[in-house]
Amino acid sequence: MFEGEGTRAVVIARIKNSTPPEEGAVLDADAKKAKETGEPFQYVLERKDTKDGWKITKIASFPSYASDWKDVYEKPEPSNNRYVYGAYQ
Known part of the structure; x- marks a missing residue:
């Protein structure tokens, strides 16, 4: 963290890919559920003080x-x- 009087925030967000599947791609039930559910991400944000x-x-x-x-x-x-x-030589 920064020196002195710092401020810190932790943000938890669920990120989803809203791009539709490409033409001809198969989206089975498990893949569809995973796509709709998304994945959790955690972001730590910091700043030195309220002016930054x-x-x-x-x-x-x-x-x-x-x-x-x-x-x-x-x-x-x-x-x-x-x-x-060996396969790459």
Whole structure:
């Protein structure tokens, strides 16, 4: 968070994709339900004081397989480049 007298807000939103399926695409019952339900996202907004604008400092999602919020922009661990992928050589 910012130094000093900061302000923080946590917003939970359900994001839905309202774009219709492409022509010829099949939307079975499970896919239709998932599309209509959407997915929860959590936004953390912060500002230094009431004169400053809000800034999004964190975005998290709650995937169906998880038991807690997961950072959407989690920095991956550096790769050790140990593997050789034969199909790509």
